[in-house]
Every structure is written in structure tokens, then in C-alpha cells.
Amino acid sequence: MNRLVPLSLLAVAGVAGVSGSAFATQYLTVEQAQAAIFPEASSFKPVPLQLDAAQMKQVEKLSGLPARSVSWRAVAAYKDDKLLGHVVFDEVIGKFELISYAVGLQADASVRQVEILAYRESHGFEIRNANWRKQFVGKTAASGLVIGEGIANISGATLSCAHVTDGVRRIAAIAQVTLKK
Template identity: 70%
Template sequence: MNGHLKFTLLAACAVSSSAFATQYLSAEEAQKAMYPDASAFKPVPLSLTTTQMQQVEKLAGIAARSVQWRVVAAWHEDTLLGYVVQDDVVGKYELISYAVALNPDASVKQIEILAYRESHGFEIRNAAWRKQFVGKSAAAGLALGEGIANISGATLSATHVTDGVRRIAAVAQVALKK
């Protein structure tokens, strides 16, 4: 095989693997969409201790996975509206970037899909599916088949995002709840 043909095949593979990537919202756009009444968004440094990691794992039923979390507090003047936590999970092969808005009591206010890179399963971005998370906490209703419906053809994406939201809700319960 000559060098030109190899390059063409490699370029075609590179293009085909990323052709499905869709950026829906930036982190800042998601924050504003989830907390439209916020007058300020302030980063909240969050590093979990070993004890907190164990508490998150116990509450979520899955590993805490990370000590560091990307958290932003949403404020309206002097009133805390809640938090936005960004995360990434693997769908089937590629990362799904999403953000979870949490109320000060650690219940889920809203979730948004920021970027989806898989060729299938994009239905997790549908408002009706994402609405199932609203009001739920790490302790109740945040599992596929137990409060969150599966999506045929998007089982891995739905499972991994659901697990990720449950993990974030557990982090909020352990480290952010007011």
C-alpha cells in the first residue's frame, strides 16, 4: 500500500470517528440555562477526603471515582440557589459531557448534556428523559429501572449518565448539602 493511500485511509477513519460529536452547550451556557435567575456563578473548590469518598461510594453504590470535582455555586445576590457540577462518563466508546444542577438540599434540579460524541444514543438529550431526574436524590430514584427509564438503543449511555448523576448527587449529599 502506498503512502498516499495509507494517509487517505487514516484521514477517513479519523473523520468518521468524530463525525457524530455534537457540542450542545458550553459550561457557562448550561449554568445560565439551569439557573436563569442567578446573578453570579462562583467556583467552589471541592476535594473529597478519603472518608467522604467512602461515604459517596456507600450512598451511590458505585465508586466515587474522583477526589476533585468541577463545582460552581449559583447565587442570586446573597442567596445560594444551588450548585452546578460538571462531569464526563463513557457512553459506549466515547465521552458524554454533562452538567447537573443541584438544589442546596442536594436534590437534582436539572441535568443538561453538554457534548455527545457517540453515533447512537443521543436520545438521552431529550427533555422528557432528562426530566425524570428532577427532585431525586442519591438515596432514592436515581437508578435505571428504579425511577429512571431506559432508552432502547441507548442503554449504555442512559446507564452511565444515570450512574454519573447518582454519583454527583451523592457527592452533593456528602460535601455540599446545606
């Protein structure tokens, strides 16, 4: 009888451990993403990124998407005293779970690099592939940041592709409105 209790507890623990979040993978920390996007940077400084009502309308017009939030987490990357660009952090829903990602932006608001920080879905993790993420490089809110018009879809990751692409387009618009030098 004593053997049945541990086995049944083990079985319950095993079943309880299987959930949507069992597939969650943390690929990069915020600090690792910053360093991957701007390896030449000597420092990163938080940037207060708050949109006012007029800026939110501009973002919506540029991106074709709701601005979604007035407050965004961003850092500026510097090499000594020279601004290299910015990294903006965001999360979008995949199919059911959140995808955490970072968008590196050049000083002209074009996309420098996209990094996936955490992926929590059971399918669609292929969006982390370097070749898919490279499609964003050099694009702006007004140029090619749409699935089928500059960004390829991945079969089995359709919602993840669409939602990350929309998120990057939104961030590119935010950068154009607030961060472009």
C-alpha cells in the same frame, strides 16, 4: 493526471474524516449550561470540591458506586447573596466515547436539572431529550436514580442511559456529603 491527484486526495480526506468523533456534537458550553440550570442566578462562583477519604467512603455507600475522583469541578449559583444551588460537571463513557454533562443541584442536594454538554457517540443521543432528563428532577442519591427504578432506559442508548444515570447518582451523593446546606 493532475485531476487524479486532487480526487485521490479528496477521497483520502473524506475517509479520514469518518471516525467515531465525526458524530460529536457540542450542545452547550459550561456557561450556557449554568445559565440553563439557574436562569435566575446573578452570579456563579467556582467551588473547591475536594473529597477526603472519609467522604469518598460516604459517597460510595450512598451511591453504591466508586467515588471515582477526589476532585470535582463545581460552581455555586447565587442570586445576589443568596445561594441557589450548585452545578457539578462530569464526563462518563457512553459506549466508546465520553459524554460531557452538568448536574444542577438544589441546596438540599436534590437534582434540579441535568444538561448534556457534548455527546460524541454515533447512537444514543436521545439522552439529550428533555423528557428523559426531566426524570432526574427532585431525586436524591437515595431515591430513584437507577435505570428501571425511577429512570427509564432508551432502546439504542442503553449504555449512555446507564452511565449518565450512574454519574448523576454519584454527583447527588457527592452533593449530599459535601454541599448540602
